[in-house]
Amino acid sequence: MVTLHLSHESANLKRSVIRDLLSVASAPDIISLAGGLPASEYLPIEQYQECLDTVLKREGSRILQYSPQYAPLRAWIAEYMVKRGVTCTPSEVIITNGAQQGLAILSRLLLDPGDPAVIEQITFTGIQQVTVGRGAAVITVPTDLETGVDLDALEKAFQRQPRLAILIPDFHNPLGVSLSLEKRQRIAELSARYEVPVIEDDPYSALRFEGTPLPPIKCYDEEGTIFYLGSFSKMLAPAVRLGWIVAPTDLIPRITALRESFDLESSILTQTAVYEFLAHGWMDEHLRTFNAANLVRRNALINALQQHFGGEVRWTEPEGGLFMWVTFPETVNTWEVFDQAVKQKVVYVPGGAFAVEGGYTNTMRLNFSNARPEIIQEAISRLATVIQATPELL
Numbered sequence: 001m002v003t004l005h006l007s008h009e010s011a012n013l014k015r016s017v018i019r020d021l022l023s024v025a026s027a028p029d030i031i032s033l034a035g036g037l038p039a040s041e042y043l044p045i046e047q048y049q050e051c052l053d054t055v056l057k058r059e060g061s062r063i064l065q066y067s068p069q070y071a072p073l074r075a076w077i078a079e080y081m082v083k084r085g086v087t088c089t090p091s092e093v094i095i096t097n098g099a100q101q102g103l104a105i106l107s108r109l110l111l112d113p114g115d116p117a118v119i120e121q122i123t124f125t126g127i128q129q130v131t132v133g134r135g136a137a138v139i140t141v142p143t144d145l146e147t148g149v150d151l152d153a154l155e156k157a158f159q160r161q162p163r164l165a166i167l168i169p170d171f172h173n174p175l176g177v178s179l180s181l182e183k184r185q186r187i188a189e190l191s192a193r194y195e196v197p198v199i200e201d202d203p204y205s206a207l208r209f210e211g212t213p214l215p216p217i218k219c220y221d222e223e224g225t226i227f228y229l230g231s232f233s234k235m236l237a238p239a240v241r242l243g244w245i246v247a248p249t250d251l252i253p254r255i256t257a258l259r260e261s262f263d264l265e266s267s268i269l270t271q272t273a274v275y276e277f278l279a280h281g282w283m284d285e286h287l288r289t290f291n292a293a294n295l296v297r298r299n300a301l302i303n304a305l306q307q308h309f310g311g312e313v314r315w316t317e318p319e320g321g322l323f324m325w326v327t328f329p330e331t332v333n334t335w336e337v338f339d340q341a342v343k344q345k346v347v348y349v350p351g352g353a354f355a356v357e358g359g360y361t362n363t364m365r366l367n368f369s370n371a372r373p374e375i376i377q378e379a380i381s382r383l384a385t386v387i388q389a390t391p392e393l394l
């Protein structure tokens with residue numbers, strides 16, 4: 001057997017720990033607070049079935065062919081962005097197979113291996129894959145658990161002329177925090193002043209169940225330096241694998257070419273079916289039901305944490321999204337406790353999995369959308385048993 005020369009990128013890329021955890025979590029008797037799964041009971045199966053039937057019947061074999069991007073869906077997305085305060089036309093929208101593909105495409109557009117890139121100290125693993133994984137010289141910035149990324153640190157990082165920065169504006173994965181309005185405005189200003197492109201990775205903003213919706217950073221983009229990523233994964237269903245990029249018109253041809261190099265195009269069947277769902281006006285109703293359920297589940301998680309922990313254990317209280325970030329006293333190591341938790345048939349993601357430079361071993365990310373309230377209560381009671389059974393903890 002010859003030894004093949006493999007790319008640096010394939011060596012740098014680490015499989016997401018979360019995917020491995022999800023295989024443990026999928027055992028039938030395990031309670032999982034690990035994945036980022038929307039509540040299965042609320043996925044709109046019947047409506048989506050109707051959409052698929054309609055488009056298959058109406059469009060015939062055309063809908064199973066190669067096809068350009070579906071113009072009505074681009075127009076719907078542009079209008080949706082305009083409603084959120086962004087200046088946007090359909091020609092600035094590119095449909096992707098989810099926000100992750102948007103991250104991968106924009107990383108290829110803006111970053112060569114070795115280039116400096118700014119990401120948060122604690123961030124979604126998919127963001128690490130398109131920066132650390134691509135051999136970027138990563139500059140990390142800390143994030144405040146109340147108001148989002150630390151702007152002094154961000155400005156210092158921008159002074160080092162990075163090729164891009166990637167931030168999550170609403171209901172951060174894994175921290176649950178949202179950027180304050182003032183910070184959104186300042187980030188756009190800093191991006192323009194230092195000419196650093198900011199990728200605003202926003203799969204969660206539609207999942208708000210409390211508080212006032214905030215405009216995307218893209219609203220304050222005066223110099224064409226903010227790239228927005230949206231997704232239907234969390235607002236409709238992960239399996240539709242559809243999202244979008246909003247980028248300046250002059251960059252669209254390059255982005256289109258990059259996008260084609262990945263997979264030519266998103267499925268026209270899926271694009272048309274999702275558009276059918278939207279054209280029926282079903283999204284608002286779906287989000288109302290879905291977010292109402294998530295609020296009940298977030299409250300169940302807070303109640304359970306208060307009941308079983310309290311004291312020195314702290315957690316974020318997100319106004320939407322799917323995740324909460326819990327910080328235990330330094331003596332608790334959530335990697336070490338993980339196996340015992342699995343024995344008790346409950347799983348979470350150790351916070352360290354999101355820490356770009358390691359550490360944060362006393363934290364965990366908990367998902368509150370995928371288990372019913374009484375199951376969440378049971379999960380936290382089991383977790384408390386595990387943590388309190390470990391003598392030197394708490």
Ligand SMILES: Cc1ncc(COP(=O)(O)O)c(C=O)c1O
Binds near residue numbers: 097173
């Ligand atoms: C912050 C963030 N960005 C991107 C993604 C990927 O989303 P998609 O399913 O649209 O590819 C996720 C998924 O969990 C996420 O949390």
